[in-house]
Amino acid sequence: MTQILFKNINLEGLATLPVYEGQGGYRSLEIAFKKQPEEVVEMVKASGLRGRGGAGFPAGLKWSFLAKDVFPRYLCCNADESEPGTCKDRELLLKNPHLLIEGMILCSYACRIQTGYIYFRGEFYDLAQIMEKALDEARRKGYLGKNIMGSGFDLDIHTHLGAGAYICGEESALLNSLEGRRGEPRMKPPFPAVEGLYAKPTVINNVETLCCVPWIISEGPEKYAAIGTEKSKGTKLVSVSGHVKKPGNYEVVLGTPTREIIYDLAGGIRDDNKLKAFIPGGSSVPMLPAELVDTPYDYEALQAAGSMLGSGALIVIDHTMNVVEATHRLMSFYMHESCGKCTPCREGTRWLWQILSRIMKGQSEGDPISKLNDICDNMSFKCFCPLGDAAIAPVVSGIKHFRADYEEFLQNAATGAAG
Amino acid sequence: MANEPVTLTIDDKTVTVPKGTKVVDAAKTVGIEIPVFCYHEKLGPFGCCRMCLVEVEKMPKMATACTLDVGPGMVVRTNTEKVEKAQKGVLEFTLLNHPLDCPVCDKGGECPLQDNTFKFGAPETRMEFDRAHNLKAAPLSPVITLDRERCIACQRCTRYSDIIEDERALVMHNRGFKNEIGTFNNEPYATRFSGNVIDICPVGALTNTQFRFKARTWDLANSDTLCSHCGVNCNMTMGTRTNKLLRIQSRPNDRVDDGWICDKARWGYDFLESKNRMGMNKSRLSGDWKALTPKEAAVHVAEAFKKIADEHGPESVGFIGSAYGTNEELYLYQKLFRQGLGSNNIDHKTHPGSPGLPIAHHDLQDIETSDLVLLLASDPAEELPILELRLKKVAKRGGVKLAVLGDQSTSMDRYAEWSGRYNVGAAAAVCEALAAELAGSGAGADLAGRAGLDGEQIKTLADLIRGSQKVTLIYNPVPLSAAAHGQLSRLMTAMGQIGEISCGAIPAAPGTNAVGALDMGVLPDYYPGGMPLAGGAEAIQAAWGENTPTAPGLSAMQMIEQAEQGRLKALLIHRANPLADFPGGKRLAAALKKLDVLVVHDIMQTETSRLANVVLISNGPGYDEGTTTNIGGRVQLRKGGLKTANAPDWKLVSMMIRALDENAPEYAASFGVTAEIAEKVPGYSDISKKSIKKEGQTRTQPPVAQGAVESPSEQATAGGLRLRIAHRLFAQDAILDPSSQLSHQFQASTATLNEADASRLGIANGDPVVITAGGGEVRAQAEVSNRVNPGGVVVPRVSDEQDLMTLAAEDAAAVDVKKA
């Protein structure tokens, strides 16, 4: 198994600078500083690295979009990790903070950025403390600060804590939150690469994305690009949770069949139950039925199967679970997390939740399934930000693949009412 | 470039609009309506309500037309099936938890939600559960009612409070479905501009408390009029029913008010029904009080004045008008006194200002194209509130630099690129210093230092001016001494002489028609249009006839002095209340009592009208029509809306004129007088009923006489502190009395003094103090701060009852401040 991010993840003391350096840490900086910043951007482009936060946008391309000649510029690392099912960034931050710092230094050098922020979700207070320590070590050793390693390049990195809002993982809401505002998403355009933090050009990348960069620089982009599939390069951390025997974060080569992840790495379904459904990329992507478990775990194949790779959170559901209950729980989450700025999402999530609640209580009238579908259609791509689309994903996919689960509730209600 | 044209098609219609235009506005230009809730031109794009979704070719998703910039060759569709489904869907979401209480909602008939639902909505709702219930009809402030159930969270009101008012007083609390608008800790939302949220709320969530359940909107008669409270002359609509004013709304005119009105405009109309309004025209000149018809009153007054002028000479009669009269009223009164009675004893003010400065007059929109605005002795927030909004806008978002030069710190300081505070009473020295600095004489820093300003600072200011291409000077003439006016002239000349700079001034006096009063020649030494008597007698006689008086007349303060001496025998006062407003205190009443004839022509009974032998009813705003000239020189029509049997002021005065000269014209309407003004008054030739109809029309700059600049140095006062009287928007007076809806805005009497003086006088912050001078005595609460320099004390005029003017002298007065 190719291990890039997790090769030494459980090494004792990895979070401290000496151990990290002993593993070859910060060596990539010497390579990068000998090149022009633009060359570093080209290397990341050539590696084919795509964003690991959810959207899968090519990282190098994003870096090359920064508004020309506008300074200062900022780097914001997205350590909000709030997508239900996802907990891989937490493991990286907890066990290997210097890897992120190294990645952020490389990105900043490549993009001529002198200030970086790591936006932690508020509940990651402990991780922020660990990171503060690591940042101090890096500063003392001259990896951060003025004229890093004699390169003439200056950079400092700060931590910033959110305070409980899923939406702040969305990049523009994150910027608002970092600027001391309500975490409502911003209008786009302008995109952050043009007007981001403090209206200056800004790069926003996920923790895992940035953590891939040191390896790409040290080992060369070609080597990275050789891993994975045609369009999904490299490895991906997958958080496997739910009804599996060995839940955990696993680093897999993109393109690995999903079945292998569930059955080999995560030990298969608990109590040797039957697999019913899986959500491949976090709660915001459509769920898939067991028949599709052989789908290769990569961006294209999952999309072709009707879902998405998302944040890499594989949530496994066995045959004992009724999908409506899971969907209802997720809808309650989206209702709670909708920022309330736009009408369809604010009103729609609550309405869907109300209908799902009534279905479960056996109180619905008429044809609630068509109504759910139509409400989802009225939200689809009509909300201000992608949260609205995320919210409808479990409903639409659930109805599509597990209509029987809905009907079970409706039937029970009908017979209950008759009796 | 911003104005580069872009061509696109919307529903197959070709549209060409400037780059940067939003699709929603582009559609409007070709008559295509894209429905909106959250979008408002002045607030900019926000995109939260999703009502304006459209399809755009080559875009995978639907786009919100309110956030989308037009692009060349863009193909937009607003009427496809997809769009219609989206609109119905969004409306369904919007109405999901909106109560269906339209029949009892004040917004009914002018509600965008109602209208959009009618035009774009589905015929029925599929919501089968209880709607969310929430607080209904709760006070957001004493004048605004909030119905939370009706709020659709468009954030217009909160964005208004953030972007336009820059107060962030009304905000969004909580998130998601629980979000709701509110204030800090549920305190009242009571800013100076709070009422605008009523106008921009697209549903009935924010309504006018006074107007609630008073009338259906479609039953109102609306008249397009102007506000009469300050010199900006904001445009507004007055809604009446059965001859009763029921509400005021803003009527956007970018050239004047940028779309907003202040709360005094919206709610300061209770004087219309005040029990203190004049009851009838009456006289007791010949014994007991007797009632007079308008005609009788006019003849009676004209003859009484004529008799005295004949017996004692024209210098024995005088007229004190006010900055609150219309141009027509002011014009006719000066005509009565000059042509009818042969006297130049005409004035309307207590400050020694001049009718103009030897420099161009800027209009309000020049502020936006200036690169530097210099505020002098001006506190727009209190004096001319809507001007403050415009200044905030340009300073925050318009790239205009602001320099603030004042004797008290104001809310404008935080927007200033440069700000400096001089000693109370030292405006003349400061203007002289800046003029010297600009002229490069080298004396600037030293002069400034003596006025309490850092010498280096004045250099920075001079550099700021020199580095600009267009400068607008905004000054309030009222607190300036004669010396300061002189030096201000000199300063403007110095600025005008710097090569590349174009500069102009805005005389920002708070009075509604202060500029009109100057233009109409309600001055002892100037004829209408700023024609000076000094050295101008020939021109004046050429224009006004050989018999017109050319000897300089008495100023208002001089008239009162002459009355005290028994030399002025008859005085006519129009809409002024010297007993409350003029410096001098108790002396004034004694002087007025000595007159043989005192005629007061006013709306309200006042301290002064109670001394009069003849009282005439002035109808004033709400009733009478007339034009006013705002501080930017823009002439606009203030329409009436209410009817009355009383003669309008212009008619009464014209009857007086005809009583003395039967050949004088008889005007059919106030526009007859306006036409005469256009003909006779330099600068007003373009003014006509037609030209001012929509947005008003700026009068041209009257030729300004480069009068000799006298600069009597300001008297240094021995001992005591120099008093600066500050203007307050919501002061309690005849217009805003305690029964007003705005009485919650009244403030307590305060006195701001510097820490140095306070510790010398043993006064601590919050202490009650007494301020005395010239027999007058005023009580206040001390505010110890560095908002004023040592040696000065700032006392805002918060109420007539405060009796503040008893302390004042014509030039800044010295007062004693003691702990009470």
Next chain:
Amino acid sequence: MFAFNETSEKEIEKILGKYPDRQSALLPLLTVTQRQERHITPEAMVEIGRRLDLSPAYVQSVASFYTMYHTEKVGRYLILFCINISCQLNGCDDLLAYTAKKLGIEIGQTTPDEKFTLLREECLAACTGAPMMRINDTFYEFLTPAKIDEIIDSLE
């Protein structure tokens, strides 16, 4: 009356050094306040507004957006019990009910001795350790009734 204590003041000084724009310090200052006081009072919001040049209404508006800020005092131990999908799949509902019963309070309440507050929480990014809860800054994973007993009983 609200005042920051010495530790908070030191923290604030460090925070203000991080950002080119003072408003960015708003969330951090709210966090400092909450760690000092366990909740955020209106007086504290006024003070924060004063330091950052923000209206108190604005501070309240921002604070009320984020669920981690409490306007009412919470217990010394704040138990956030994840009820989101991965924990749901692993039986968190029963465990949460168990915990509430053990503490003798309803979900959302604080024990009378102000020791514990028990709240439902959305996903806390420990899904591979479901079911889980967070008590103050510590995550507890793979919960069972026995483990819950042990954890809660060990807290002083």
